[in-house]
Amino acid sequence: MLRFLFLILAFSVSAALAGESSFSVGAPQFQTQEAKFQRASTVQEPINLEGAIDSSYVVGPGDFFEILIPKGIDVVQVSPEGSVSVPGCGIVKVDSLPLNQAKAAILGLLLTKYEEKFVQVQIVKMKKVHVSVLGAVNAPGFRAIDPQTRLSTMIGYVNGFKPLADKKNMKLIRNKDTLNIDFTKYEMEGIDSINIQLQNDDVIFVPYAKSNQTITIGTLKVSETVTHVEGRTFGEYLDNLKTFTAGDNRWAKVTTPDGKVETYEISKIRDRVFEPRTKIELWQKEPLVYVGGAVAAVGRALYNPDFHAIDYIGASGVTIITGSWSRVSVIRDGKSFSIDPYHDTIMPGDYIEIPRTVYEAVKDVTLFLASLLSVFSTAIVIYQFGNK
Structure with a gap:
């Protein structure tokens, strides 16, 4: 009996050793790559960026890094605590570090176990940026957007400005700083420095224009009051009308701030620049x-x-x-x-x-009186002739 039990025990140990040997042959340490370290499907989505990632990009929770080592590929995400856990190597904190420094920190951790020529680190998906837009926009509120999104793109996300938006005095609140932005310079002159990249927790405020900084354009039935923009032509205002379209209107009645009224053919004043508080009425029929x-x-x-x-x-x-x-x-x-x-x-x-003229008026009166006198004279003669 003891002999039989010994044989069974020996057979079990041999089988276990054989299984371990067959499992380990040719298998990397990260052998469960299909399960444990399989690349996340979200990482394979295209990155919606306007260009190459800026090296000054600040890393934070939600960013994904791809780590290449001799035994496979690992995709890791920055945790809510701002750390990256690299299996087999340890944990490194990367929160609030510029991208190049975060990559260097992860690489430094990898070099404690692997040779530099066999490892690589790159960011493959960036966290969302949370921005609020308030004031004179068509859909104000909170938005989660892609990093490196610029101000002009953000305005598109909130369906654009309202007609009375004061784009000349916009505010960007970032941390404890407030930036003054004249967005009209970007619209009219294309100054890229004004179209800044947004950062997490930015707040954009678009004020409404004051009543003395507007222009009113309309017809007999409907009108639209818009913000006056320095240097903007009448034609540019017409092209941006939202309440109605200029359509077949051919004439414009212009009332200036001092009350002076003038009428023009629209085609002849499209390049004209008007002052604030000007009112313009459009007509289809010829005046x-x-x-x-x-x-x-x-x-x-x-x-x-x-x-x-x-x-x-x-x-x-x-x-x-x-x-x-x-x-x-x-x-x-x-x-x-x-x-x-x-x-x-x-x-x-x-x-x-x-x-x-007075002469003509007197002459008419005289002729009238003469005619009346002639009628009376004739009547008197007839009356006297009839009594004889």
């Missing part, structure tokens, strides 16, 4: 001016911003014999007032009236 009174051709004329009342009157056929130059009046918005026909501004829709 007209109406002329009546002592003129040969009562009617309407196409508005011309270079014309004064005297030009419309002359085009209607008035003469100094019938019309009075000194008493020309205009009816505008239901109100009548006298004007200087040589210098005062005429607006679309005005009704210009030129009265008859």
Whole structure:
């Protein structure tokens, strides 16, 4: 019996030794690479970067590093505590280190076990950056974005600026510092230094423009008030309208901050720059001016911003014999007032009236009285003749 038990024990030990020998032949230390050290599927996703990773990139929790050693490939993630655990080598802290220093720290740990020529360290996926955008944007809030994202891209993520956004006085709050940003210089001049890369926990604040720093553009039915941008042309404002489109509008009525009103063809003022508080009304139909009174051709004329009342009157056929130059009046918005026909501004829709001269008026009265006297005289003669 003892002999039988001894044989069974010897057979079991031999089998165990044989199994260990067959397992270890040709197998690397990291033999469970398919299970324990298999490359994560998320790491194989393309990295959404605008270019090469900047060596000054600051490493933190969530970053992935790929480690190449003679016995295989390992992918490790920076832990919430900011450390990287390299199997078989130990743990190294890399949180808040620039990328080149973090790689050097991991490499230093590897060199305690492997030769330098057989190891390699590279970052394969970077952590998300958390940024908040507040103020005059269409979708304010908190966003988790890719590292190395620039300010202009972030504005796209929040669906762009609102019409009254004051892009000239934007703020970027980073740690305890506040950066003032004039984003219009990037939009109009392409200054890349303004389009900065965002960092974790950045807060972007876009203020609303003050009422005295706006321009209003609209039609009879709808209008849009936008932020005034120094140097921006009327055409650029039209191209960026969101509430409505300029469409087939051909004319623009411009009211300047001092109350002066002018009308232009849109095509002729697209390159013009207007002051803050300017109001612009767009029209589709051609503007007209109406002329009546002592003129040969009562009617309407196409508005011309270079014309004064005297030009419309002359085009209607008035003469100094019938019309009075000194008493020309205009009816505008239901109100009548006298004007200087040589210098005062005429607006679309005005009704210009030129009265008859005093001579013509007296002559008409005289003719009327003479006619009336003739009628009375005739009636008297008929009455006396009938009584005889």
